[in-house]
Amino acid sequence: MRGLARLTLTEFLLELREPFSAFFSLVFPPLLVVVFGSIYGNAPRPESGGLGIIDLTVPGYIAMVIATVAVFNLPIALATYRERGMLRQLAVAPVSPVALFASQLAARAVLSALGISLLLLTAELGYGLRFAGSLPSALAAGILGFLAMMAFGFALAALVPSARTALVVAFVVFYPMLFFSGMALPPEILPERVRQVAEFLPATPIVTLLHAAWTAEPWSDHWRALLLLAAWTAGSLATAIWRFRWQ
Amino acid sequence: MNVVEVAELRKTYGQVVAVAGVSFTVQDGEIFGIVGPNGAGKTTTIECLEGLRRPDAGTVRVLGHDPWRERRRLAPQIGVQLQESALPDRLRVGEAIALFASLYPKALDPRPLLEQLGLSQQLRTPVAKLSGGQKQRLFLLLALLHDPRLLFLDELSTGLDPHGRRAVWQLVRATRARGTTVLLSTHLMDEAEELCDRVAVFHQGRIVALDTPSRLIARVVGSLRVSVRIPEGAPLPPLQSLPGVRRVQREDATLVVHADDDRTVAAVVHSLVDHQVPLRELRVSSGRLEDAYLALTGTAVTREEQ
Numbered sequence: 185m186r187g188l189a190r191l192t193l194t195e196f197l198l199e200l201r202e203p204f205s206a207f208f209s210l211v212f213p214p215l216l217v218v219v220f221g222s223i224y225g226n227a228p229r230p231e232s233g234g235l236g237i238i239d240l241t242v243p244g245y246i247a248m249v250i251a252t253v254a255v256f257n258l259p260i261a262l263a264t265y266r267e268r269g270m271l272r273q274l275a276v277a278p279v280s281p282v283a284l285f286a287s288q289l290a291a292r293a294v295l296s297a298l299g300i301s302l303l304l305l306t307a308e309l310g311y312g313l314r315f316a317g318s319l320p321s322a323l324a325a326g327i328l329g330f331l332a333m334m335a336f337g338f339a340l341a342a343l344v345p346s347a348r349t350a351l352v353v354a355f356v357v358f359y360p361m362l363f364f365s366g367m368a369l370p371p372e373i374l375p376e377r378v379r380q381v382a383e384f385l386p387a388t389p390i391v392t393l394l395h396a397a398w399t400a401e402p403w404s405d406h407w408r409a410l411l412l413l414a415a416w417t418a419g420s421l422a423t424a425i426w427r428f429r430w431q
Numbered sequence: 432m433n434v435v436e437v438a439e440l441r442k443t444y445g446q447v448v449a450v451a452g453v454s455f456t457v458q459d460g461e462i463f464g465i466v467g468p469n470g471a472g473k474t475t476t477i478e479c480l481e482g483l484r485r486p487d488a489g490t491v492r493v494l495g496h497d498p499w500r501e502r503r504r505l506a507p508q509i510g511v512q513l514q515e516s517a518l519p520d521r522l523r524v525g526e527a528i529a530l531f532a533s534l535y536p537k538a539l540d541p542r543p544l545l546e547q548l549g550l551s552q553q554l555r556t557p558v559a560k561l562s563g564g565q566k567q568r569l570f571l572l573l574a575l576l577h578d579p580r581l582l583f584l585d586e587l588s589t590g591l592d593p594h595g596r597r598a599v600w601q602l603v604r605a606t607r608a609r610g611t612t613v614l615l616s617t618h619l620m621d622e623a624e625e626l627c628d629r630v631a632v633f634h635q636g637r638i639v640a641l642d643t644p645s646r647l648i649a650r651v652v653g654s655l656r657v658s659v660r661i662p663e664g665a666p667l668p669p670l671q672s673l674p675g676v677r678r679v680q681r682e683d684a685t686l687v688v689h690a691d692d693d694r695t696v697a698a699v700v701h702s703l704v705d706h707q708v709p710l711r712e713l714r715v716s717s718g719r720l721e722d723a724y725l726a727l728t729g730t731a732v733t734r735e736e737q
Binding site: 186187189190191194197198201202265268269270272273274275276277278279280430431 | 529
């Protein structure tokens with residue numbers, strides 16, 4: 185237990201000290217709110233049930249924080265640790281793969297929560313964020329989404345052969361999700377064809393569920409998204425466990 | 432009691448045979464050294480003992496465990512300094528120590544260790560800012576921190592300056608005095624001679640000799656070493672045929688004769704004087720492990736080339 189807490193704290197500190205990962209998980213999302221808020225404002229729009237532009241984009245940004253922490257930063261961090269022999273150092277100490285996974289999960293949960301809090305605070309203080317949904321629903325969607333993205337990140341980390349490939353794969357996987365899953369751009373502006381394909385990206389169901397929670401749509405309207413999320417998570421976990429290696 | 436038992440260990444990487452049937456035991460409280468040229472199978476053997484590699488054949492027992500199958504049960508009892516390892520660049524020395532101390536059921540007070548290894552001032556230094564020698568000493572400290580029963584040191588003094596090496600040697604001896612068994616590999620023969628109770632000489636995946644340094648020296652090159660400066664091109668007496676002479680080598684302007692005992696040395700000197708070879712810079716010293724090592728690993732190379 186003491187070891188797990190230390191591993192978690194260590195990973196948390198290292199992520200905070202990594203300028204690239206700290207910027208994109210903590211600073212960049214609030215920055216987007218400020219940029220788009222200053223352009224469009226957050227005036228209520230009747231066609232959106234009284235919600236403004238910022239209110240509608242925040243769920244996507246929440247998914248973006250989660251995806252940055254779990255899908256972008258995690259595989260790069262783990263692949264680097266493996267390539268440089270840090271994982272071997274842990275393997276000869278009494279550390280189990282489960283402890284390694286658990287510490288990453290805990291550290292990145294705190295990091296995501298921090299990023300999301302900064303994002304919500306900025307939206308609230310700057311543009312009077314409106315929330316029309318249910319808080320338990322939104323929390324559940326966020327936690328489910330986080331766990332699914334972490335599983336996906338672990339799978340990528342297990343598959344990439346080197347730190348360099350991890351970087352390339354992170355870009356190749358992350359950017360399509362950023363633009364087509366509705367994280368950075370509202371899905372409404374995408375052509376129907378693209379949306380049909382994008383539905384199968386791992387981050388899309390998370391954005392869908394967060395949106396639903398935000399606008400008080402019932403979960404039962406989104407069973408397809410839930411199924412896709414479950415499929416991605418199961419497949420990712422299986423890959424992560426089957427292909428895990430210390431060296 | 433045997434802390435390590437290895438019997439007919441084999442390990443192949445594709446076509447390359449890294450370890451071709453190695454057997455040895457390490458006794459409780461011993462400092463056991465593995466020496467050998469690059470590619471002799473030293474690191475592969477050590478990594479099989481640490482549970483990082485799975486042997487292709489043979490049996491390996493470490494503290495009564497099969498390291499590959501029971502690594503988690505073995506891990507708390509062993510300390511490991513890997514040949515190639517690293518810590519995250521932005522991790523600080525103090526944080527690394529706190530992390531590794533937390534992974535084990537018990538840990539020593541790090542302060543005396545930090546003091547001995549000259550790292551007391553570096554607690555807040557990020558790993559990336561440490562010199563090569565400081566990193567090496569930090570890895571030794573992390574391997575020692577939980578007071579293991581068995582300590583593995585792969586390439587102990589890589590990157591260390593003479594002061595660092597002395598400090599590390601002292602710490603290894605003190606660790607053994609506390610009851611820890613040490614298994615180390617090294618390129619430096621003076622290090623092996625200084626530290627090890629027994630030395631295994633690895634060559635091409637096999638053990639070509641295993642004994643105490645002094646017996647190894649006596650057996651392979653004789654206990655005494657005579658060197659004398661000779662004029663270039665000077666004719667030499669037939670020293671090789673004297674009884675007790677093991678080897679005769681000419682290294683540039685120095686003649687080196689490996690001899691069994693004082694009587695042999697006297698005979699060599701006599702012969703040189705009889706043949707009017709001037710005795711300039713004549714030195715008689717103890718045989719060196721390095722000479723035995725070169726003889727053991729060098730002849731095998733020649734044999735293969737023929």
